[in-house]
Amino acid sequence: MNEAGKVYLVGAGPGDPGLLTLKGLKCLQQADYVLYDGLVNPLLLRHTHANSVRTSRQDGPDGKRLGQSEINQQLIDAARQGKIVVRLKGGDPYIFGRGSEEAAALAEAGIPFEVVPGITAATAAGEYAGISLTHREHASSVTFITGHEDPTKSSTSLDYQLLAKQPGTLVFYMGLHRLPRIVQSLIEHGKSPGTPACVITKASTPNQQSVFATLEELPVEVSKAKLEPPSLIIIGDCATTRCEWFETKPLFGLRIGITRPEHQTGDVIEQCIALGAQPVLLPTIRIEPPDDWQLVDDALARLNEFDWLIFTSVNGVDAFLGRLWETGGDMRKLSGIKIATIGPSTVAALEKFGLRSDLTPESYRAEALAETLKPNTVGQHVLWAGANRGRKVLIDELQEVAASIEKVVVYHNIDVESFSDQESGILASGEIDWIGLSSPSIAENIARQLPNDVKSRIGSDLKLCSISPVTTAAAENVGLLIDAEAIDYTWSGILNAIAQVRTPQ
Numbered sequence: 214m215n216e217a218g219k220v221y222l223v224g225a226g227p228g229d230p231g232l233l234t235l236k237g238l239k240c241l242q243q244a245d246y247v248l249y250d251g252l253v254n255p256l257l258l259r260h261t262h263a264n265s266v267r268t269s270r271q272d273g274p275d276g277k278r279l280g281q282s283e284i285n286q287q288l289i290d291a292a293r294q295g296k297i298v299v300r301l302k303g304g305d306p307y308i309f310g311r312g313s314e315e316a317a318a319l320a321e322a323g324i325p326f327e328v329v330p331g332i333t334a335a336t337a338a339g340e341y342a343g344i345s346l347t348h349r350e351h352a353s354s355v356t357f358i359t360g361h362e363d364p365t366k367s368s369t370s371l372d373y374q375l376l377a378k379q380p381g382t383l384v385f386y387m388g389l390h391r392l393p394r395i396v397q398s399l400i401e402h403g404k405s406p407g408t409p410a411c412v413i414t415k416a417s418t419p420n421q422q423s424v425f426a427t428l429e430e431l432p433v434e435v436s437k438a439k440l441e442p443p444s445l446i447i448i449g450d451c452a453t454t455r456c457e458w459f460e461t462k463p464l465f466g467l468r469i470g471i472t473r474p475e476h477q478t479g480d481v482i483e484q485c486i487a488l489g490a491q492p493v494l495l496p497t498i499r500i501e502p503p504d505d506w507q508l509v510d511d512a513l514a515r516l517n518e519f520d521w522l523i524f525t526s527v528n529g530v531d532a533f534l535g536r537l538w539e540t541g542g543d544m545r546k547l548s549g550i551k552i553a554t555i556g557p558s559t560v561a562a563l564e565k566f567g568l569r570s571d572l573t574p575e576s577y578r579a580e581a582l583a584e585t586l587k588p589n590t591v592g593q594h595v596l597w598a599g600a601n602r603g604r605k606v607l608i609d610e611l612q613e614v615a616a617s618i619e620k621v622v623v624y625h626n627i628d629v630e631s632f633s634d635q636e637s638g639i640l641a642s643g644e645i646d647w648i649g650l651s652s653p654s655i656a657e658n659i660a661r662q663l664p665n666d667v668k669s670r671i672g673s674d675l676k677l678c679s680i681s682p683v684t685t686a687a688a689e690n691v692g693l694l695i696d697a698e699a700i701d702y703t704w705s706g707i708l709n710a711i712a713q714v715r716t717p718q
Contacts, residue, residue, distance in 0.1 A: 216295050217292055217293055217295065217323070217324060217325065218245070218291065218292040218293070218294065218295045218296040218297050218298060218324075218325075219292060219297055219298070219324070219325045219326065219327070220288050220291075220292050220298040220299075220300060220315075220319055220324055220325070220326040220327075221240040221244075221297075221298065221299050221300065221326065221327050221328075221329055222300045222302065222306045222312045222315060222316060222326060222327070222328045222329065223237045223240050223241070223299050223300065223301050223302065223306070223329040223331065224237065224302055224303075224304060224305040224306050224310075224312075224329060224330050224331015224332065224333075225237065225249070225250070225253045225254070225257055225301050225302060225303055225304070225331055226303075226304065226331050226332040226337065226417070227252075227303060227304050227332065227333070227334040227337040227338065227416050227417045228252075228254055228303075228337075228415065228416060228417040228418035228421075229254070229337070229341075229417040229418065229486065230254045230256040230257050230486065231483075231486060232331075232332045232337060232417065233257055233260075233331075234329065234330070234331065234332075236329050237301075237329050237331065238260055240297075240299050240329060241257065241258075241260040241261040241263075241299055241301070242260055242261060243297050244261050244263040244297050244298065244299040245263050245264070245291075245296035245297045245298070246263050246264055246265075246266075246291045246296045246297070246298045246299070247261055247263045247264070247265040247266070247298075247299045247301055248265075248266050248268060248284065248287060248288065248291075248298070248299070248300050248301070249265060249266070249267055249268070249299075249300075249301035249302075250267075250268055250301065250302050250303045251267060251268060252303035252304075252443055253301050253302070253303050254418070255267075256482065256492070257301065259479070259482075261299070263299070266287075268284060281311060281314060281315075284300075284315065285314070285315055285318035285319075288300055288315060288318070288319060288324070289318065289319065289322045289324055292319075292324045292325075293324070300312075300315060302331070303334070303443075304331055304332070304333045304334045304337075305330055305331040305332065305333040306328055306329075306330070306331065307328065307330075308333040308334075308335075308357065308386075309357075309359050309386045309387070312328065316328065333357075334386065334416055334443070334445055335355075335357055335384045335386070335445055335447075337416050337417045338413040338416035338417070338445045338447070339384075339413075339445075339447060339451075341413075341416055341417045341421060341459040342411065342413045342416070342421070342423045342455070342457075342459070342460075343455040343456045343457040343458060343459070343460075344411070344447065344451055344452055344454050344455045344456075345451055345454050346382045346384065346447070346451055347381070347382065347451070348450075348451055348454055351449070351450035351451050351453065351454060352380075352381040352382045352449050352450060352451045353380070353381055354379070354380070354381030354382070355381055355382040355383075355384060356376070356379055356381065356382070356383050356384065357384050357386065358371065358376070358383060358384065358385045358386070358388075359385070359386050359387065359388075360385040360386055360387050360388015360389070360391050360392075360395060360446065361386070361387035361388060361390075361391070371398075373398040373399060373401070373402045374402045374403070376399060376402070376404075377399050377400075377402035377403040377404040378402075378403060381449060382447065382448070382449035382451045383399075383446075383447070383448040383449060384445055384446070384447050384448075385445065385446040385448075386445060387442065387443065387444070388444070388445075388446050389412065389414070389435070389440060389441075389442045389444040389446070390442070392412070392431065392432050392435060392446060393432045395446065396428055396429070396431060396432055399428065399448070400428065400429065404428060404448075405428070406427060406428055406429035407427045407428070407429065408427065408428040408448060408449065408450075409425070409427065409428075409448075409449065409450055409451075409452035409453045410425070410426060410427065410428045410431045410446070410447065410448040410449075410452055411423055411424060411425040411426070411431075411446075411447050411452050412424050412431065412435050412440060412444055412445070412446050412447075413444065413445050413447065414440045414441060414442065414443065414444040415441075415443065415444075416443075416445065417459070418491070419464075419465060419466050419467065419468070419489055419490055419491040420466065420491070421459065421460060422438065422440055423460065424438050424440060425452060425455070428448060431446075459489065460489075462487075462488055462489025463488050463489065463712040463715065463716060464485070464488040464489045464490035464708065464711060464712055464715070465488075465489030465490070466489065466490075466491075467489075467490045467491070467646045467647060467711070467715070468490070468491045468493050468644055468645045468646045468647075469485055469490045469491070469492060469493065469645070469646065469647045469648070469649060469708070469711070470493050470494075470495040470645045470647065470648035470649065471485070471492055471493065471494055471495060471496075471649060471704075472495050472496065472497045472498075472648065472649060472650060472651060472655045472658075472659065473496065473498075473651060473655075473704070474496055474498055474499050474500045475494060475496045475499070476500070477500075477527065477528075478492070478494055478496075480704070481649075481704045484704065484705060484708055485708065488708060488712065490708070493639060493644070493645055494636075495632065495636055495640075495645075495648065496629055497628070497629050497655050497658040497659060497662065498626050498627060498628055498629060498654065498655060498658065499627050499629060500528050500624050500625070500626065500627070501624065501625045501627055502532065502623075502624060502625070503601075503622055503623065503624065503625060506536060508621055508622070509533070509536055509598075509621050509622075509623055510536070510540060512596060512598075512619065512621045513536065513537055513540060513542060513546070516546050516547065516550065516596075517549070518594055519550055519594045519595065519596040519619075520550065520551065520590070520593035520594050520595065521550065521551050521552070521553060521586070521589070521590055521593060521594075521595045521596070522547065522550050522551070522552050522553070522595075522596050522597075522598065523552075523553045523554075523582075523586075523595060523596065523597040523598070523599075523607065524552065524553070524554050524555070524559050524562075524563070524598060524599075525554075525555040525559065525579065525582070525597070525599055525603075525607070526555070526559060526599065526600065527558050527559055527561075527562040528600065528623075528624045529559075529598045529599050529600070529623055529624065530559060530562035530563055530566070530598075531562060532598070532623035532624040533598035533621075533623045534566050534568075536623065544566060544567060544568060547568070551571040551572070551589075552568060552569075552570050552571050552572075553570065553571065553572040553573070553582065553585075553586055554570040554572070554573045555573070555574070555577055555578070555579070555582050556573065556577030556702060556703060557573075557577070557703060558703060559573075560573055572585060572586065572589065576702070577681075577701065577702040577703065578681055578683065578702055579604055579606040579607055580606055580610075582607065583606055583607050583610035583611060584610070586607075586610075586611060587610060587611065587613070587614050588614075590611055590614055590615045591614045591615070592614070592615070592616050593615055593616055594615070594616055594617050594618075594619075595611055595615050595617065595618040595619070596618075596619050596620075596621065597618065597619070597620040597621070598620075598621055598623045599620055599621075599622065599623065600622065600623075600624055600625065600626050601622045601624070601625045601626060602626055602654070603626075604653075604683070608620065626654060628654070628658050629658065629662075631662055632662055637664075640663070640664070640667050641664070641666070641667065643670070643674060643675070645675060646674070646675070646676065647675075647676050647677070647678055647696075647711050648675070648676075648677050648678070649677075649678050649680070649704065649707040649708075649711075650677055650678065650679050650680060650684050650688055650693075650695075651680045651684070651704060651707065652680065652684060653683055653684050653686075653687030653688075654687075655684075656679070656684050656687045656688035656691065656693060657687060657691055659677075659688075659693065660688070660691035660692060660693050661691075668692075668693075671693065671694050672694045672696060676696040676697070676711075676714075677693055677694065677695050677696055677697075678695070678696065678697040678698070678699065678707050678710050678711050678714075679695045679697070679698045679699065679707075680698075680699050680702050680703070680704070680706065680707055681698070681699065681702040682698065685698050696714065697710040697711055697713070697714045698710060
C-alpha cells in the first residue's frame, strides 16, 4: 500500500492571478494532482505540472459537475495513492468556500492536510473597486454575510433586524440573484433607503464591473447594467470613499490574443495583467530542438575561430548556451568573442547566463542590426545562432564586409496546424478584442488559421496589432488589415500601441 500523501486546501484569491500567496505558489509547484474550482483563474495552472481537474457548477463543456461528497472522495483517494494534492479554491478556503467541510472529511479519513489562506473576495472586490470596507470616519466594523444559504434549510438564519441596525459595512457574498429581496428585507427592518451601496462582479479581473447607487435604487441600476455573477454586494457609508485605480488602467477590459509559443508567454501575460487586460493564449508556432545537433556541436568546438556571436531571439540564446552547457562547456568558452543582440529581450536572456551584449541597435530589427554590425565585422568571422527559417538580411549584408558569416540552426519554428477547439470557440464567440502579431510567420499563420467569419470582423470588433513594419507588410500581403503597429519592436511595444489606439494622446 502506498504511503499516504498530503492535501493542501489552497485559497487562490478572487481572480487576479497575482493575488496567489507565496505558500500557495509553492504548493502548486510541488503538486502531483490539482482539483480546482470553476471560479479559479486557469492562468494559475501555469505554475504546476500536475494533472489538473476542474470542478464545475453544472455539467457542460468544462466537465462533469462534482458534488461535495465526490470532491471529498477524490481528495482522499488521490492522497491515499501517495500524491501531493492541491485543492485550489476561489478566494479563501474557509470564507464561504466549504473548505472546512473538506478538512473534516480529510481528518475523518486520516489524511494529512494543511490549509493555505487566500485573499477573500470581499476585501479584493472592495479594494479593486476603489473602496475601503473599514474607515475611521465611516465604518468601524465589517460583516460578511452569505447571500446564498443552503437551499435545503426551511428558513433563513439571517437576522435582518440586527443587520439593518449594524452601523458598519455589510458585505453579501453570492447574492446577486436575491438582491431585490435582500434590499427589501434591510429597508423593512429599518435600514435607510439612502444608504450608499454597490455591487461588484468578477472582482479583480479585467471583466470587473461596479455599480454604485443608494440601497433603494441598487436593484434597478444593477438590472440596467445586466451584471452577472460572481458578485458581492457592499452596503454602507464606505461606498462613498471610492478612489478608482483598477478600472482606469490603460487596457482595462480588453481581451488580447497572445500568439507567441506557449512556453514564452509568461512575461506577456504579466504585462497584460499589469495593464488591466485579459491575456488569451493563441499560440501559432511551437519551438522544438534540432533533429540533429551535430552542426551546432561542430560550431561549439570551433568557438575560438569566431570574432562575433549573433543572437536575434531569446530562443537562440537559450538553445545555443544551453547546448554549450550540456556538451560540457561553460561561459569561459566565449572568452574573446563579442556578442551582438537584436533587442532588449535578447539582452535580458543573455544576462540570465551572466553575459552582457557588446552591441544592440537602437531599432530592434535585422536591418538596423546589420547596419550597426557592418563597420565592426570587416574581415572578421561571425557566427549566428538562430532558427531554421527567417529573413536573410543579416547574412546578405554582412557577407559584403565579413571574412565569413556562418549560421547554425539551434531551434526550429514549427507552425501550429490549427487552433484547438477551445481557442476556436473563443475566436468564434467574439471573446477577443485584439490579436498581437509578433513576427511575419505568425501573421501568415493567423491568416491561414482564422475562419472566414472571424476574418470578416477584423477592423471592427476584432483588431490586429503588428510588432514591426516587416510584420505589417507580411500581414497585408496575406490580406490582413493592421489596426496598430508597435514603435518598439517588442511585445511591450504591441501593448503600448494598443493603448495608444484606445486613448490617443
